[in-house]
Amino acid sequence: MKVYDCLSKGLRAAYAKSDNKVAVSYASWSRYSKQPYVSATHGNRYVQNYANKTGRAYGNFEKAGIMPKGTALAKDSFAVAANGKVSPGPLFIMEKMNAGFNAESGDWRYTMVMPNGSVFGTTKGAGDANVQFCYACHMALAEDTDSMLFVPDEYRVSR
Amino acid sequence: MRTLQRIALAAWVAATWLSVLAAPAQADFADGLAAYDAGDYSTAYAEWRPLADAGDSVAQVAVAGLYLSGQGVRADVAEALRWYRLAAEAGDAVAQLNLGDAYARGFGVALDPVDAYVWFSLAAAQGRQWPEMRRKEIADSLKPAQMQEAEVRLARWRDEH
Numbered sequence: 001m002k003v004y005d006c007l008s009k010g011l012r013a014a015y016a017k018s019d020n021k022v023a024v025s026y027a028s029w030s031r032y033s034k035q036p037y038v039s040a041t042h043g044n045r046y047v048q049n050y051a052n053k054t055g056r057a058y059g060n061f062e063k064a065g066i067m068p069k070g071t072a073l074a075k076d077s078f079a080v081a082a083n084g085k086v087s088p089g090p091l092f093i094m095e096k097m098n099a100g101f102n103a104e105s106g107d108w109r110y111t112m113v114m115p116n117g118s119v120f121g122t123t124k125g126a127g128d129a130n131v132q133f134c135y136a137c138h139m140a141l142a143e144d145t146d147s148m149l150f151v152p153d154e155y156r157v158s159r
Numbered sequence: 160m161r162t163l164q165r166i167a168l169a170a171w172v173a174a175t176w177l178s179v180l181a182a183p184a185q186a187d188f189a190d191g192l193a194a195y196d197a198g199d200y201s202t203a204y205a206e207w208r209p210l211a212d213a214g215d216s217v218a219q220v221a222v223a224g225l226y227l228s229g230q231g232v233r234a235d236v237a238e239a240l241r242w243y244r245l246a247a248e249a250g251d252a253v254a255q256l257n258l259g260d261a262y263a264r265g266f267g268v269a270l271d272p273v274d275a276y277v278w279f280s281l282a283a284a285q286g287r288q289w290p291e292m293r294r295k296e297i298a299d300s301l302k303p304a305q306m307q308e309a310e311v312r313l314a315r316w317r318d319e320h
Contacts, residue, residue: 017256019288043198079198079230087228090196112192116224117289118253120192120217127217133193 004036004048007086011076015091017117022093026050026074032059033151036078041137041149045077045089049151055096059158061150071096073148088115092134094147105135106147186210188218195221200231216246220254236267247278250320255282256290263297272297276309281316 008027015023029050036046051058055071058064077089091113101107102124110131111122121130138147150156191206204225210218219242225231226239240261246254259278262271276297282290301309 017253017260017289043196045198079228081229085229087230112196114221114224116220116227116253116257118217118220118224120221121189130189130192132189133196 007078007088008076011078011088011091011115014088014115014117015076015113018113018119019117020091020093020111020113020119022072022074022095022111023091023113026052026072026076026091026093029053029072029074030056030059032157033155034157035155037152037155039075039077041141042075042077042089042092043079045079047075047077047089047092050074050076058148061156062145064145064148066146067096067148069096069098090114094138104132104139106139108135108138108147110134110138188215188221191218191221200225202231204231211242211245214249216249216251216254219243219246219249220251220257223254223257240267247281250285252282252285252287252290255279255285256287256293259290259293263293272301273305273309273312276301276306277312277316280309280313 012024012027027050029052032049032051033047036048038044039047049058050073052070052072054069055067055073057067058071058073073094075092077092079087079089081087093111093113095109095111097107097109099107101109105123109123109125111119112131112134113119119127121127123131123135135147138149142149186206186209188207188210191203191210194200194202194206204222207218207221207225211222223239223242223246226235226242228234240258243254243258243261247258255278259275259282260266261268262278263275264270268274276294279290279294279297283294298306
């Protein structure tokens with residue numbers, strides 16, 4: 001965990017360049033993964049899962065149900081190359097919006113914050129087309145869990 | 160759905176996206192981002208580089224990021240900063256704040272608080288909070304002559320843009 005604590009500081013500093021509200025606050029939220037784990041759906045990067053207070057039902061995992069408006073989920077990430085070099089990865093954000101916000105994304109707003117502060121896309125905002133692949137995948141993989149993908153069993157933190 | 164089934168489905172979705180990317184087509188930023196997300200950095204670079212060459216500042220910032228991390232290309236800080244500079248001079252706020260950060264830290268360039276102040280100021284003028292915070296920090300450390308030089312450069316920038 002000390003390695004992640006060290007990396008986390010750098011990740012937070014990198015994402016903060018974006019001015020994105022989630023990017024500057026997510027690290028103070030509840031974390032639902034015990035340690036970084038490899039995410040096959042995000043390029044085999046190591047990720048950790050966070051949810052804000054409104055989204056605390058995320059901790060019920062498959063039993064979470066439909067998340068309320070105001071839920072925000074964040075997943076920070078880093079890649080480890082074959083030579084051991086660690087590179088910061090994107091911050092993946094899902095925010096539950098008003099009913100009717102966007103049926104195609106299950107009313108979730110997806111945002112991808114890059115480690116240099118770029119926000120290359122946000123659903124129904126600037127660069128909308130750039131993040132359509134996010135909800136195309138989430139809607140296909142998690143139609144029975146409100147588009148949410150969960151931490152593998154062995155890495156889960158129950159709250 | 161069980162974890163293995165989800166992984167298999169994820170692999171299928173990723174393969175579908177990548178097969179779309181593999182088809183000959185015009186460079187597309189979104190395809191590059193999907194490839195980047197999937198960890199296929201070479202394809203991301205192949206999609207973004209033509210756009211960057213054509214002057215797309217968002218793609219230039221994306222290419223700069225790949226050169227910094229050495230993903231899809233050999234790591235090259237000088238090349239990353241060259242792309243940031245192109246985008247910064249075109250007015251891209253993210254490129255400006257990253258270039259300012261490089262000068263503030265002496266990362267890939269000689270430490271230069273005046274240049275850092277100028278680039279942070281230009282990014283902050285576009286409503287960005289992070290470079291505004293950094294601009295204020297640097298302002299406290301500048302000598303009067305340095306501040307005057309920075310203000311002259313900023314005035315020149317405003318005249319030219």
